[in-house]
Amino acid sequence: MDNGRAEYSPLSRVSMTTPSDFIARTLARLARYLKESVAGDRYASLAGWLQRTDPRSKLGAAAVLMAALLLTHDPRILAGGYLLIVLAAVSTRVPLGFFLGRTAPFIPLFTFLFTAPAATGWVTPGPAFWKASLFGVEGSLTYSGLESVARVVLRVLDAVSLVALLGLTTRQHVLLATLRSLRVSAIFVMVLGMTWRYLFVLLDLVEATHRAIRSRVGWVASGRIGRRLVAGGMGTLWMKSYRLQAQVYDAMVSRGYDGDLKSRRGPPVGARGVALLAICLGLLGGVLWLKTSMN
Amino acid sequence: MAENIYELKDVSYSWVDGRPALDGVSLAIPSGKRVAIIGANGSGKSTLLTLLDGLAFAKAGSLTAFGAALDAKALGRPDLQRAFRRRVGYVFQNSDAQLFCPTIREDLEFGPLQLDVAEGEVARRVEAISRRLGLGDLLERPPHELSVGEKKKAALASTFTLETEVLLLDEPTAGIDPQTMRDLVDLLQEAHAGGRTIVFATHDLHLVEELADEVHVFGRDHRLARSGTPEEILTDHAFLLAQNLVHIHVHRHAHGVHQHEHGHAIAPVKKVPARRKKGKRG
Ligand SMILES: Nc1ncnc2c1ncn2[C@@H]1O[C@H](COP(=O)(O)OP(=O)(O)OP(=O)(O)O)[C@@H](O)[C@H]1O
Numbered sequence: 001m002d003n004g005r006a007e008y009s010p011l012s013r014v015s016m017t018t019p020s021d022f023i024a025r026t027l028a029r030l031a032r033y034l035k036e037s038v039a040g041d042r043y044a045s046l047a048g049w050l051q052r053t054d055p056r057s058k059l060g061a062a063a064v065l066m067a068a069l070l071l072t073h074d075p076r077i078l079a080g081g082y083l084l085i086v087l088a089a090v091s092t093r094v095p096l097g098f099f100l101g102r103t104a105p106f107i108p109l110f111t112f113l114f115t116a117p118a119a120t121g122w123v124t125p126g127p128a129f130w131k132a133s134l135f136g137v138e139g140s141l142t143y144s145g146l147e148s149v150a151r152v153v154l155r156v157l158d159a160v161s162l163v164a165l166l167g168l169t170t171r172q173h174v175l176l177a178t179l180r181s182l183r184v185s186a187i188f189v190m191v192l193g194m195t196w197r198y199l200f201v202l203l204d205l206v207e208a209t210h211r212a213i214r215s216r217v218g219w220v221a222s223g224r225i226g227r228r229l230v231a232g233g234m235g236t237l238w239m240k241s242y243r244l245q246a247q248v249y250d251a252m253v254s255r256g257y258d259g260d261l262k263s264r265r266g267p268p269v270g271a272r273g274v275a276l277l278a279i280c281l282g283l284l285g286g287v288l289w290l291k292t293s294m295n
Numbered sequence: 296m297a298e299n300i301y302e303l304k305d306v307s308y309s310w311v312d313g314r315p316a317l318d319g320v321s322l323a324i325p326s327g328k329r330v331a332i333i334g335a336n337g338s339g340k341s342t343l344l345t346l347l348d349g350l351a352f353a354k355a356g357s358l359t360a361f362g363a364a365l366d367a368k369a370l371g372r373p374d375l376q377r378a379f380r381r382r383v384g385y386v387f388q389n390s391d392a393q394l395f396c397p398t399i400r401e402d403l404e405f406g407p408l409q410l411d412v413a414e415g416e417v418a419r420r421v422e423a424i425s426r427r428l429g430l431g432d433l434l435e436r437p438p439h440e441l442s443v444g445e446k447k448k449a450a451l452a453s454t455f456t457l458e459t460e461v462l463l464l465d466e467p468t469a470g471i472d473p474q475t476m477r478d479l480v481d482l483l484q485e486a487h488a489g490g491r492t493i494v495f496a497t498h499d500l501h502l503v504e505e506l507a508d509e510v511h512v513f514g515r516d517h518r519l520a521r522s523g524t525p526e527e528i529l530t531d532h533a534f535l536l537a538q539n540l541v542h543i544h545v546h547r548h549a550h551g552v553h554q555h556e557h558g559h560a561i562a563p564v565k566k567v568p569a570r571r572k573k574g575k576r577g
């Protein structure tokens with residue numbers, strides 16, 4: 001489960017009603033949300049087949065499948081791809097409901113809302129699938145319009161699910177280390193990792209600062225005073241984070257960092273990793289073959 | 296061994312112009328000795344260690360390390376910088392600054408990897424120190440999940456894997472439990488027996504008594520107030536009281552209230568008993 005710390009925070013427990021508390025409450029929510037997102041790591045530490053596959057091969061496989069997605073136009077194949085991804089998730093011990101909840105509802109829905117006009121005869125002319133007239137204005141949904149909307153929505157759904165599956169079955173820091181071992185600029189990955197790491201230090205600081213304010217001035221009744229305290233707290237926070245950055249750099253230099261980051265070589269990819277990569281390359285090949293044989 | 300690792304002559308430093316953090320400090324750190332730095336909050340202990348680790352440079356006076364000036368010019372040379380990092384390790388007061396990798400294991404590996412220690416050897420060192428400090432379960436965890444004391448332990452370990460001949464420790468015992476304190480003291484005694492030089496800043500007078508050969512006390516004026524052996528300094532209660540290092544404590548007993556100094560009670564210093572728990576000082 002989550003690390004539970006946010007749960008014990010007085011900020012998230014006390015029911016808050018005054019306007020100035022709104023800020024505290026929002027910050028506490030944000031803190032909790034971010035902390036819980038780490039709990040996503042709980043599926044990454046299960047013993048499913050994807051979790052045990054080498055992260056480099058998973059990253060490679062995801063990239064290959066992305067390419068296949070971009071080359072596929074047929075919505076039926078895209079839908080089949082989605083089924084495959086969901087199957088993969090379930091077979092690797094990620095609960096179906098959790099997976100669908102993370103991927104299915106929002107992003108594809110938004111995509112649908114934005115692309116829906118493309119289904120109409122005004123945007124995509126062609127044989128009509130459905131016709132209506134309202135106050136003398138004629139409108140229609142066309143087959144080709146529907147197909148292009150389905151294509152975009154399914155592509156987005158597939159892409160989001162693929163990335164989610166990768167993220168859910170690989171621990172955050174392993175993913176970062178993998179990027180590094182794939183020769184993505186070491187310093188870029190280090191910065192990415194540190195951003196993640198120090199987000200938590202700063203969130204703890206935010207919480208502690210608010211707890212301190214609360215314990216010293218008690219119930220912050222006036223919105224104006226509350227805002228001033230929060231603003232002051234933010235100023236201090238900024239200074240603290242600035243100092244922390246300087247200290248982190250010192251700590252790196254102290255242990256021999258000289259601008260050229262050196263890291264450990266990873267272990268070999270392993271049979272499982274090779275197999276996964278081969279299968280995904282096969283899928284890409286199949287898509288390419290379909291594409292050429294249909295033209 | 297009469298040679299000095301560090302020699303400071305009239306060293307001053309200020310983080311913000313016009314507000315000194317160290318003022319006219321002269322002292323020497325002899326090779327192989329265990330040196331304690333004590334003093335009130337803000338007296339300049341951490342600043343001194345920062346200078347000794349070559350992360351900032353004296354604004355006035357001179358500071359030499361291993362017989363050569365420790366200044367921006369010397370450490371600006373990559374070869375000298377590397378040679379210096381191989382010889383001096385620093386445990387920061389703020390463990391959050393020291394643990395910047397995604398997992399504790401990577402933090403432990405970071406230093407030796409940067410200094411081109413072979414991977415097999417790095418793994419051996421990580422293994423050895425984690426066993427000594429009982430870090431086993433923590434190795435694969437991200438630092439933000441650890442408690443304050445666990446972070447301190449990990450921070451210590453991340454410096455120990457460098458196996459440097461000089462160890463600079465800023466409040467090494469802050470937040471750690473008595474058993475870990477025991478392990479740490481044993482580890483430092485071993486390092487000392489192996490000929491290493493240890494400089495530590497602390498508020499823990501028991502640690503000073505148990506570990507130090509020499510003590511330097513910094514005053515609130517950021518100057519060196521006094522130097523001496525633990526025996527000389529720890530028995531001078533009036534002085535310790537003036538330096539904020541002990542405090543008057545009021546007790547309420549059944550028969551009334553009485554007042555006495557609280558903090559450290561060694562009348563004549565006896566040599567370290569074999570197994571002592573960290574005492575209560577509050
Ligand atoms: N990064 C910095 N920026 C500005 N001022 C600083 C900085 N670090 C320390 N100081 C100031 O320098 C003086 C000495 O601080 P230092 O951290 O060396 O004290 P300390 O003896 O280690 O205290 P503590 O016991 O609290 O750790 C203090 O007045 C402090 O405010």
Ligand SMILES: [Mg+2]
Nearest residue numbers: 340341388465
């Ligand atoms: Mg300090």
